[in-house]
Amino acid sequence: MDRLIEILEDIKPDVDYANCETLIDSHILESLDIISLIAELEDEYDITIPAIEIIPDNFNSAERMMKMIERLQEEY
Amino acid sequence: MKGFLKNSLKGVIFVVGLSVLIAISSLAIIPRNNREEDWKHDVQAHGILAEPENTIDVLFLGDSEVYSSINPLRIWQNYGYTSYCCSSSKQRLWYTIEFFFMTLSSQQPKIVFMETNNIFKFFPLEETMLHAADLPIPLIKYHDRWKNYNFEELFRTPDYTHIENRKGYRLYKESDPADVEGYMEEDEDSAYISLTNMTYIKIIADTCRENGAKLVFLSTPSTKNWNMKKHNRIVQLSEELGADYIDMNLLLEEVPIDWNKDTRDMGDHMNYFGAEKVTAYLGKYLSETGILTNHKDDPEYAGWNRCLKTFTDDVDKWLSTLKADEAG
Amino acid sequence: MDLSSILLAGSASAMTSFFSLTFLFLFLPACLILYAAVPKAAKKYILLAASLIFFWLVSGFLIIYLLLTVLSVFLFGKWLDKIQKQMKAELSKTEKEKRKELKQQYVSRQRKVLLLAVLLHIGLLLVLKYSGFFTQNLNSLLWLLNAPIELEIPRLFMPIGISFFTLQAVSYITDVYHGLIKADTNILRLTLFMSFFPQIVEGPICRYSQTADQLWNAEQIKYKNLTYGLQRILFGMMKKIVIADRLDPMVKAIFDTPNSYHGGIIFLGAVCYTIQLYMDFSGSMDAVMGIAEIFGIKMPENFQRPFFSISISEFWKRWHITLGTWFKDYIFYPVTSTKKMKNVTSNARKKLGNHYGPLVAGGVALFCVWFCNGLWHGSDWNYIFFGLYHFVMILTGNMVTPLASKFFKKVGLDPNCSSYKVFRIIRTALFVVIGELFFRSPGMVRGFELFGRMVSDFSFMGLNDILLKKLSIDIQDFIIIAVTLAFVFIVSLLNEKGVCVRDQIAKRNIVIRWAVFYALIMFIIIFGAYGFGYIPVDPMYANF
Numbered sequence: 009m010d011r012l013i014e015i016l017e018d019i020k021p022d023v024d025y026a027n028c029e030t031l032i033d034s035h036i037l038e039s040l041d042i043i044s045l046i047a048e049l050e051d052e053y054d055i056t057i058p059a060i061e062i063i064p065d066n067f068n069s070a071e072r073m074m075k076m077i078e079r080l081q082e083e084y
Numbered sequence: 085m086k087g088f089l090k091n092s093l094k095g096v097i098f099v100v101g102l103s104v105l106i107a108i109s110s111l112a113i114i115p116r117n118n119r120e121e122d123w124k125h126d127v128q129a130h131g132i133l134a135e136p137e138n139t140i141d142v143l144f145l146g147d148s149e150v151y152s153s154i155n156p157l158r159i160w161q162n163y164g165y166t167s168y169c170c171s172s173s174k175q176r177l178w179y180t181i182e183f184f185f186m187t188l189s190s191q192q193p194k195i196v197f198m199e200t201n202n203i204f205k206f207f208p209l210e211e212t213m214l215h216a217a218d219l220p221i222p223l224i225k226y227h228d229r230w231k232n233y234n235f236e237e238l239f240r241t242p243d244y245t246h247i248e249n250r251k252g253y254r255l256y257k258e259s260d261p262a263d264v265e266g267y268m269e270e271d272e273d274s275a276y277i278s279l280t281n282m283t284y285i286k287i288i289a290d291t292c293r294e295n296g297a298k299l300v301f302l303s304t305p306s307t308k309n310w311n312m313k314k315h316n317r318i319v320q321l322s323e324e325l326g327a328d329y330i331d332m333n334l335l336l337e338e339v340p341i342d343w344n345k346d347t348r349d350m351g352d353h354m355n356y357f358g359a360e361k362v363t364a365y366l367g368k369y370l371s372e373t374g375i376l377t378n379h380k381d382d383p384e385y386a387g388w389n390r391c392l393k394t395f396t397d398d399v400d401k402w403l404s405t406l407k408a409d410e411a412g
Numbered sequence: 413m414d415l416s417s418i419l420l421a422g423s424a425s426a427m428t429s430f431f432s433l434t435f436l437f438l439f440l441p442a443c444l445i446l447y448a449a450v451p452k453a454a455k456k457y458i459l460l461a462a463s464l465i466f467f468w469l470v471s472g473f474l475i476i477y478l479l480l481t482v483l484s485v486f487l488f489g490k491w492l493d494k495i496q497k498q499m500k501a502e503l504s505k506t507e508k509e510k511r512k513e514l515k516q517q518y519v520s521r522q523r524k525v526l527l528l529a530v531l532l533h534i535g536l537l538l539v540l541k542y543s544g545f546f547t548q549n550l551n552s553l554l555w556l557l558n559a560p561i562e563l564e565i566p567r568l569f570m571p572i573g574i575s576f577f578t579l580q581a582v583s584y585i586t587d588v589y590h591g592l593i594k595a596d597t598n599i600l601r602l603t604l605f606m607s608f609f610p611q612i613v614e615g616p617i618c619r620y621s622q623t624a625d626q627l628w629n630a631e632q633i634k635y636k637n638l639t640y641g642l643q644r645i646l647f648g649m650m651k652k653i654v655i656a657d658r659l660d661p662m663v664k665a666i667f668d669t670p671n672s673y674h675g676g677i678i679f680l681g682a683v684c685y686t687i688q689l690y691m692d693f694s695g696s697m698d699a700v701m702g703i704a705e706i707f708g709i710k711m712p713e714n715f716q717r718p719f720f721s722i723s724i725s726e727f728w729k730r731w732h733i734t735l736g737t738w739f740k741d742y743i744f745y746p747v748t749s750t751k752k753m754k755n756v757t758s759n760a761r762k763k764l765g766n767h768y769g770p771l772v773a774g775g776v777a778l779f780c781v782w783f784c785n786g787l788w789h790g791s792d793w794n795y796i797f798f799g800l801y802h803f804v805m806i807l808t809g810n811m812v813t814p815l816a817s818k819f820f821k822k823v824g825l826d827p828n829c830s831s832y833k834v835f836r837i838i839r840t841a842l843f844v845v846i847g848e849l850f851f852r853s854p855g856m857v858r859g860f861e862l863f864g865r866m867v868s869d870f871s872f873m874g875l876n877d878i879l880l881k882k883l884s885i886d887i888q889d890f891i892i893i894a895v896t897l898a899f900v901f902i903v904s905l906l907n908e909k910g911v912c913v914r915d916q917i918a919k920r921n922i923v924i925r926w927a928v929f930y931a932l933i934m935f936i937i938i939f940g941a942y943g944f945g946y947i948p949v950d951p952m953y954a955n956f
Contacts, residue, residue: 019766035729039740040810043748043770047757059749060590062741091635098926105930109938125944213433214943227938228945231888 012070012077015052019044025070032064042067049073055080110223113230116237118244126172131248132187135168139385140191141376142167144252144302145184145288146199147175153304153354153362156251157392162367164380166388169252171199176207177284178215184288185219188295194375196292200303200318201310203285206278249391255356257402262343262351267307268333274316289325298375299327304362305341306333307351330369332362339365356399429951430610430699431649439466444706448633455630459604459707466609467572474571481533482603485581488529489588489595489602495522496591526589530582537578540568545791572954573612575788579738580606584620586742593620601628610703614696614953616714616734623711631708640914641706646932647903648698652951653940654896656692659684660941660949662885667852675865676872682849682862686841687897689848690719692952693732712737717904722836724805724843735788739781747777767814771807778803793856801847892939 013025020041023031031037037045045067046057055077066076115122118130128151132140142165144150150171159165170183180202187193217224277285292299301322303310310333322329332339339361343351346358354362370376379385429435443462447455468475499518506514547563554561584602587593596602605624666673666681673681694715704711718731728736747753753773761769779800786799820827846863853859906913917928942948 035726038725039744040770040774042745043757043774044761044766046749047754047761047770050754051758057749058590059741059745060592062745062749087635098929101926102930102933105934106937109934208434209438210432210434210948213437223937225943227940228943230938231886 009074012074015048029069031069032067053077053081106221106223110221112238113226114222115226116240116242119246128248128252129170129172129183131246132168132170133244134247137190138192140166140168140193142195143187143193144169144197145180146171147202148173148353149201149304149306150199151252151254152256153359155253155359155363157395158363159367160388161392163371164378165370165376166379171252175202176205177202177281178212181284181288182218193297195298195300197300197302200301203277203281204275204314212280249394256348257356258348259345259355260348260350262307262347264307264343268312271312273313274320275313277317301327301329303331303333305339430696431652456628459627459630460600463607463609467607467612471572474569477571478607481581482606485585486599486602488585491525492522492588493595522589529585533578533581537574540570542791543568576615576617577606579617583742587620610700614951616712617738618712626709633706634708637708638706641702644702644705645699648695650932650936651691651695651900653936653942655893656688656695657949658889658893658941659688663688670862674871674873675869677875678862678866682845685852686845686848689952696951717908719841720837720908721840722833723809723840724802725809727840727844739785743781743784744777747780748773771810775807778807794850794853794859797856798847798851805843
């Protein structure tokens with residue numbers, strides 16, 4: 009989890025990632041940030057994030073992202 | 085169930101409240117006079133509102149065919165009958181019926197003529213719906229009057245002062261010959277009248293009957309607008325409704341239109357000369373019905389003679405210059 | 413014969429507007445009464461029947477195209493479902509090691525089906541909507557090459573709402589492919605999802621998971637929904653009839669003969685057009701949402717007070733939202749998620765850093781999105797330019813952002829201070845207005861002419877004369893537009909601050925609640941631009 013927040017900080021600093029639950033809905037993470045984030049996550053966690061996973065529900069908070077990552081790790 | 089009743093009751097009260105509000109606003113906004121600046125449009129037709137009560141015996145309803153071809157002052161001149169053209173450009177039946185009821189509010193016409201051209205003019209349901217509100221909810225029709233509303237009007241009752249000297253007739257001096265190719269060619273078929281238009285006609289016919297007025301369908305001469313299909317349909321219609329029907333397009337001897345001289349726009353409408361012929365026939369027709377009174381010498385109708393005088397003076401002056409031009 | 417002649421001939425446009433009397437006082441009440449009267453199990457069929465009748469009234473026999481589209485995606489959905497089921501069955505029988513390979517096979521089979529479905533529907537949309545445009549351009553090209561051929565420009569039928577329901581069809585089939593939703597087993601449910609009458613003309617573009625079940629589970633009308641829905645319809649009606657329609661003659665006059673005006677007046681025309689478009693489209697959306705709300709259906713919002721945006725990129729997240737999301741979900745992310753693009757992003761990030769790295773792949777995807785967005789709006793070069801203009805704006809915005817924040821840090825200014833925010837809001841609105849100038853002009857060349865004049869000859873000379881004499885807009889019109897806009901602005905501002913105006917009204921006592929309703933209704937009746945002297949304006953997005 010700390011590693012994830014580090015990644016997020018690296019992509020877009022000055023956001024309270026630990027607590028914010030509307031990263032997408034409040035337009036904090038924009039589509040280009042998401043592209044960056046996905047590339048980083050795929051490298052870091054050795055997963056593939058298909059386009060359909062890119063929905064607000066999966067990216068609105070750090071916690072939701074972690075859940076998605078764990079799920080994708082299990083699939084392979 | 086209890087909640088449903090309560091909410092329904094609320095709804096009813098809401099609608100009643102809204103109706104009151106609309107009724108009050110309607111009273112506030114209806115025009116206080118029939119001048120151009122009050123009505124904004126079709127002032128010639130609205131002139132009938134300023135005629136003294138129960139003085140108009142014959143009413144002509146319809147579109148531009150009517151005001152181009154029927155001259156009430158000539159009928160007055162020759163027979164002493166009072167008539168009025170409640171006609172407007174591109175008048176549709178929703179507007180015709182509005183003029184009809186408007187007239188009935190202050191007049192008791194003995195004969196009502198419906199010109200047949202607009203019977204075949206189609207208009208969408210949307211227009212019907214919008215104009216259905218014109219008479220019961222004047223606010224809808226006159227809402228735009230807020231732009232130059234004068235609050236002094238608020239406590240005044242309507243007082244109609246604008247009298248139309250020509251009683252709705254419009255004088256057209258120009259002429260433009262018509263091509264009569266195919267005009268009134270034989271045809272067995274009959275044209276189609278939309279359901280909406282039928283409804284309007286039936287309402288007018290029923291109201292005429294209730295008010296003891298005779299309904300007559302009238303087709304004025306027009307090469308552009310009239311044909312046998314439409315004629316056939318109106319023949320059926322007049323039989324259905326027990327109304328008279330005059331088709332001047334077939335009365336070649338009684339109404340001898342010279343299509344080179346008597347039309348102002350290639351057969352679409354009559355000009356002055358065509359109107360004289362149409363009006364002459366109508367006057368004769370009216371006198372033959374035997375239900376109209378000659379008011380010529382009635383002092384209450386003195387206004388008509390003044391109007392006639394002004395009109396004939398104007399026309400005679402024009403005709404004499406025309407003759408002079410032709411001669412020289 | 414009679415029924416169709418009354419409702420159809422010449423009056424088709426009357427029904428496309430939710431603010432037409434025919435719709436508001438005949439069609440909708442009839443639907444509501446029937447809907448409320450039948451038992452729950454039958455309600456969905458009333459909605460379905462109403463939707464099909466509505467489409468028939470608006471488009472006549474072209475309803476066949478809609479029905480064929482539904483049938484086609486239904487069958488494609490079943491096909492995908494069959495493959496998915498087979499795959500599951502096979503997978504459970506296979507040993508773990510071989511599963512991945514087997515899955516790959518099935519996925520590729522599914523992908524082919526999806527590709528076929530998407531190509532078919534997008535292809536038909538392209539043919540129907542753009543073949544005229546393509547032949548026209550081909551003719552110009554042939555003419556340039558001195559070829560002695562001139563192709564006939566085809567005149568194809570265009571079912572109303574085709575641009576909207578085709579996107580819904582594609583999203584349905586794609587979502588089935590991805591396993592986000594199960595293929596519908598009931599073609600009637602799918603038909604209702606595709607054809608629900610409030611949304612068929614101008615959207616919003618819904619996803620199957622958002623509305624299909626809600627619609628099929630049609631519930632009894634609730635009093636609260638009824639009042640909330642009616643209120644929203646009235647609010648939208650005010651936007652459309654009082655503001656948008658009143659601006660229409662002026663906008664039309666300026667854009668019809670732009671040569672006779674100074675640049676300042678053209679600018680004014682573009683501003684008024686932007687206001688008109690926003691009021692017309694968002695007003696219609698309010699009506700759509702309101703109608704759906706009465707039936708107890710919650711649709712995705714299409715607008716979120718876009719003119720409070722501080723950047724073009726944000727603007728498009730708040731304007732025509734469902735279209736933006738569609739492009740993002742079905743074009744932007746799929747393009748950036750391809751293996752190649754992901755590699756590009758990874759490499760670029762190493763070289764260019766976190767901010768500029770993703771711009772390479774993102775830029776390509778953005779280009780696709782905005783090209784399609786422009787084309788979606790219409791088959792003409794000015795629409796394509798409109799799309800690309802926004803592409804450039806957004807890309808530039810993204811590139812400049814880090815420089816701007818560096819600059820602010822150096823100078824010691826706070827980029828979050830409110831005066832800077834207001835400046836950004838106004839700047840964004842200005843960029844939008846320029847975009848709409850091209851959007852509205854007849855063709856791209858004329859757009860540039862207008863833009864050129866606007867910049868080179870920015871003068872309001874003779875404004876008074878023009879307004880009064882040529883455009884027949886008088887001071888009263890302006891006052892009423894200004895007052896109504898101010899009202900809409902206050903409501904938006906409150907919503908923006910997180911105050912739900914409608915809940916606030918609902919909390920008050922009955923006198924205030926009813927006063928709000930009465931005031932709205934009377935305001936619309938008196939100050940609406942309808943009746944004598946006004947030409948009814950069709951909903952502007954119905955043509956897209």
